[in-house]
Amino acid sequence: MQHEIAPLVDAILRAGEKAADEVEVYYAESRSVGVDLKRTIIGEAHESRARGIMIRTVADGHIGTSSTDDPARWQACLDAALASGRLATAQEWHGLPGPADLPAEVPVFDPAVVPGVEAARRLAADLLLGAADHDAEVIGGSASLSLSESVLANSSGVFYTRQKTGVGASLEAIRGTSTGYEFDRSCFLDIDAVDIGRSAAFLACHSANGKDVATGSFAVILSPVALAQLIGHVVVPALSGRNVHAGRSWLAGKIGEPCMGETLWLYDDPFTRGLGSTLWDAEGMPARRTEFVERGVLRGFAYDLKTAYRYGEESTASAVRSGPGGSPGIGMHNLVVDGPRGAVDEERAIWVHDLVGAHTANPVTGDFSVELSNPSWVEGGAFGEPIRSAMLAGNLFDMLGSIEVLGNVPRIIGNVILPPVRFNNQQIIGK
Amino acid sequence: MAEARYYDIRHVSGQVTHIDIDNGVIESAGTSFFDKAVVRALGETGWGVIAIDNFSGRSQAEIETVLQDALRLARATEEKVFLADAPSRILPVPAPAPDPREISLEEKQEMLAGIEAAAKVPGVASTRGRYTEEINSVRFEDASGHEYTYEITRCGFSVLAVARKNGLLQMGRESEHTIRGLNLAHKEELGRTAGERAVALLDAATVRGGTMDAVLDPELAGVFAHEAIGHASEGDIIKEGGSVIGGRIGEQIGNHVLTIVDDPTMPEFGFEPVDAEGVAVARTEIITGGILTSFLHNRETLAAVGGGAAGHARGVAGDPPIVRMSNTFIENGDASVEEVIEACGTGILLKGSRGGQVDPGRGVFQFNAEYGYLIRDGEVRDLVRDVSLSGEILATLHTIALCADDRRMHQGFCGKSGQSVPVSDGSPHVLLKSAVVGGHGAA
Incomplete structure (x- = not known):
């Protein structure tokens, strides 16, 4: 992604620098795939493809921002950021940061997380497996996996990139009028969907009477x-x-x-x-x-x-x-x-x-x-x-x-x- | 690949403008742009749904590819989904007057600054004014050949005041949102009200929690209608077995004075000219004279559950349509406000709302008043703060003893499944017998 985005980010920074003292560009794109349980069967499978650009400009202490999800419209977005800055009250400002030596990485990316329907279905099946341990009815649940990539760049030379993954699952159960809800979310494929299902069903059962x-x-x-x-x-x-x-x-x-x-x-x-x-x-x-x-x-x-x-x-x-x-x-x-x-x-x-x-x-x-x-x-x-x-x-x-x-x-x-x-x-x- | 049994495409593009004034400083102001579509396809079994950004200008071939992707997703589903037939038509959107686009951001900023400044009454340490304006251009098409396009502009403001005395802080907040055009002119009074309330609350007592009779003002009673019955009547929740009022159509679940309505045709903040599945919108009476008469449905839940009407599907830009409320209210009764207070005798008058929440499966709800007054011997007395109310849906609806005749609507946002939609709630003043009031004070 870096190679495709670098020229776009560079074009925005160069255009922005002509009209403002400093420019910052944040670009993010993500894809997530998930399934929704309706009671104990899958009623919906969904995928989301999103991307967006957020531009911030600073001119004489006037900070402006705008965003768009259409990268082709970056010029209009830059113009809107500059216009936004003209409205904001000017403030004391001493510059955006330059590039720094950063540690190698933080734990937000798991190559084992690959957004796909099959992986989401496996999580949903585990939710149900756990819920079956207690005598409660499943109302619904969800399981999803996501991958996002982002770039932060500014006119002081920062160009940072990040890959991040996500896994989430939740289940809601009921016994009579006693409900139980449990969920978990992680950047890694380490959530225990069986345990989430079991906990939700346990809560519904335990709270009855x-x-x-x-x-x-x-x-x-x-x-x-x-x-x-x-x-x-x-x-x-x-x-x-x-x-x-x-x-x-x-x-x-x-x-x-x-x-x-x-x-x-x-x-x-x-x-x-x-x-x-x-x-x-x-x-x-x-x-x-x-x-x-x-x-x-x-x-x-x-x-x-x-x-x-x-x-x-x-x-x-x-x-x-x-x-x-x-x-x-x-x-x-x-x-x-x-x-x-x-x-x-x-x-x-x-x-x-x-x-x-x-x-x-x-x-x-x-x-x-x-x-x-x-x-x-x-x-x-x-x-x-x-x-x-x-x-x-x-x-x-x-x-x-x-x-x-x-x-x-x-x-x-x-x-x-x-x-x-x-x-x-x-x-x-x-x- | 098999053909879709049904598909629809809902494409929403537009812009969001905001102004944020914090203690007289224009923190930020400006406009952002969005362009999102949701493509749904019904395969042999259930739904495949694709949410996709930057949808404008896609060729027919590209759209066809997205539809095929949605259909491929649908093959992972197991539930056989059926859609009920429902009338399809669109209402005209009331023209905003004045149209916020015809007024410059500078002018809006000046008007907002006036409201924010008005909140700075003596004793107030902090003020903040916020304006938001969202313009949605919606295009809908489905497999049955229905096609709709419309544009709707929603805007409004909020003003917050925080008063401080001897290390004690209290806040007052007012807001107003509308689809009827820019509403910033001559609203300084709301700023002043927020400021004066923040100051007054510094000397307010806290309530000792317990069971007591309560009068709810129109704003709070509207939230009550929304939390205590609105969510529990949503067809998707009924369908999954997650509502205590499931299967109770025709039953007397509340006092005979109680009629509760959801009406997306009302030109209020929750107005929709057509629902997010292309279905004609209509007024739905959920409870009529205490009897449960209708659930709120989309086409799928109407087919699965019955009892009510479709036309209640809503979706924010880029999210799939789900069953939602729009403008939800308790109908007027025939008592005067004074009669309601007098009938309360000794209890509490609760005013304003900081929101609420419901667990519809358990049938338990909670909501919070911004402030209140103790009622003694039929008279409104001392100001109190931080009071909330909780209850069980099925028991509480019978305890609404009296409805006044002064219904008003208030605007807000309602969250469900990660989607926040504009709504309005309303009611006349109502008397709730034996309400469970939460507080941790000694008054």
Whole structure:
């Protein structure tokens, strides 16, 4: 791909340099193939072929962006980026990065992942195989494989390329009116589809005939799936340098202060195995590990170049493609939730597999009240009696200050890597 | 290779324009372009679907190759899919007035800046205004010879204010989206409302969670209709056995005061002139007087399940059509808002929405209000914050005791299967008896 794309990228850079001080081009193309289960048979097979160009220009501190999925229209896209820059408020700007010596590679490409219907069918068959271990009905499921290739180039000489693969599978099961959903996603062909199917069917079965719980205060264990949603919705935006300086972060002004429990570390590790692993960020800055919280003490925030230049900070190479039209914005590569590990489910507690409505948490204050999915008593390392229905209400920042212990086994959920976490004295609203 | 039993091609091209003003600074503004198609073919058994970028200008031979690729994919399927017959026709798209394209980005930026600035009332530490405008040019054709082209322009804005006092933060947010043309003029009042609410919430109490009677405002009750019944009535979910209301057509599942409708013909944010399978759109009453009357269907789920009408397939550019809601609402009752509050007696009035979610198989939903007021002795009293509501669909629909006569629609986006589509939800004020309210305070 590199050979085909290099002349196009070069043409855009040369044309852009005539009208702007600096130009950045991101090109990506991807192909994914998957199948959807309708109950226990395949109802749909699908393929997606996508590509796109994202252009960013900088002229006298005016940053402009545009994107298109038609490479032949790059000139119109470049014009739109320049026009966009003329509208944006000019800001302090000290240049795009030049090329750097980067480590050899990060774990995001698996040659064994070849998008194709047969491979997707095998995964779907494994999902069903696992689900058959428990007496639940399959509602649906999906399995897909993807391959993407991308190029990031700029007028300072950066020309980085990346190949990335992806595998994903999910299954939803039901017994009576008790549902179970499980999924996994990886850059490698290492997901265990049998186990995903088995887990979904187990959850549906286990939660059938749940008993009510009284309103009160209990020890609660949030699974990685449940906690990752709250962290992604509340903590990730609070760590964004842009939100900090804009006055929208609860963590603003607290660097050096204990903000969370002293057994908690939060850092972005782009080099570890995760879905966001990378050697360079979306602006071509060499990726680096960034510490946010150490022993509960706030150490820093995430910055891209734009925000760093504006506020006299240093970029933490935290740019990801989160902005309008896929333009760079501040985000996380692999946010790791870490700390001393131990058994979370020896002492009696309420285990929470998933949340209904996690996205309704207040992103500014961290307050939330959500319905629980597959809540269950656990004790002695084993599931006890299921709970029919309950809500959990609290404040995520307070909760992260009252962590009892982090579990032993971490899981990759989107761009967060985290274990289950046990919290003391949480407010449960029963029925 | 065998012929396709059916195929369709839905090609959407267009542009997205945005403006982002953050504390008075124009962070970014500009336009991006897209051009995507979804080609579906029904083979001997099920669907082969190809999503493909940059579709404009493809020759007939290239399109034929994509169709054959889709058919080849379809051979991997096992489910025998049938499509119900459904009427096919297109409605005119209301002309946007004023057409956002006739107004320069600079002018839009100035109007948005005015709204954003209005949010900066005393006590507000941070403001942000965002404008989005999406123009879709849609071309649809299918194996039966139906062909439609139309263009639709959706635009709107949101304004966020964050107030700060003694280390405490609170936010207020307002938004308005439309298909009827640029809506930025003279909207400073919404900015001010967002700012004033953020400041007021600094002194609001939090609610102690528990069971209580609740009055939902039109925005939140609209989300209730969407989450508690809309999703559960979607034909694809019914078909796979994932909804607690499956097989219950004709049953009294709610109080007789309750009628819930999905209407894609309404010229609101969820308007569709024709559905994504070329099927004529029509108003569908999901619940009439408490009785479940219709599911929302596409052609496949209508054939498989029955009970309702096709015409509810929607797809974002580049994604296959699935069963979706459009404009979903609870019909007006005959009580006044005052009567609804008075009938509540002691409870809580919940206002605004931060969204919601449902597990239709379990029949459990949750949604969150932006703020609320305690109701004591039939009177609206103290402001409270961070309140949510959860419930079980089948139990809760019977507990809607009273509907007022002041229905209003609110716009938003609804996510399903990774696709986010524009929708509107609406309702009059409604009284919900014995609602489970979530909160972690002491009030």
